[in-house]
Amino acid sequence: MDKFLEIAGILTVLLALLAALIIVGSSGNATTLLFILPWVVTSVIGGVVLAAFGSMLTQLKAIRIAVETQVLRNGAASYRPNETSSTLLAHMKKCRECASPIRADANVCSYCGAKQT
Numbered sequence: 254m255d256k257f258l259e260i261a262g263i264l265t266v267l268l269a270l271l272a273a274l275i276i277v278g279s280s281g282n283a284t285t286l287l288f289i290l291p292w293v294v295t296s297v298i299g300g301v302v303l304a305a306f307g308s309m310l311t312q313l314k315a316i317r318i319a320v321e322t323q324v325l326r327n328g329a330a331s332y333r334p335n336e337t338s339s340t341l342l343a344h345m346k347k348c349r350e351c352a353s354p355i356r357a358d359a360n361v362c363s364y365c366g367a368k369q370t
């Protein structure tokens with residue numbers, strides 16, 4: 254869906270500009286540009302918004318993959334989406350190898366990868 258939105262956005266911008274060129278070119282009258290400007294500008298902005306949304310979806314996908322990778326590394330118990338930061342800090346311990354703060358129930362350090370058993 255993300256790539257589709259990006260391509261649809263780029264196509265919308267290109268088609269709007271192409272249509273504007275053809276209309277102004279075939280009429281041979283510069284004032285025609287004045288009349289078609291409202292929908293040309295609207296279409297270009299719409300296309301840019303579509304492409305930007307598609308690009309944002311790509312970023313969200315990358316964030317989701319990173320979170321899922323983290324959950325897989327630290328175990329499903331480390332995923333508590335409703336926890337506040339203070340309760341999270343209460344469940345922290347230090348890594349045996351690098352002393353980084355990690356989840357108390359983590360089997361592997363998320364910084365250096367050392368086993369915590």
Ligand SMILES: [Zn+2]
Pocket residue numbers: 348349350351352353362363364365366367
């Ligand atoms: Zn470590």
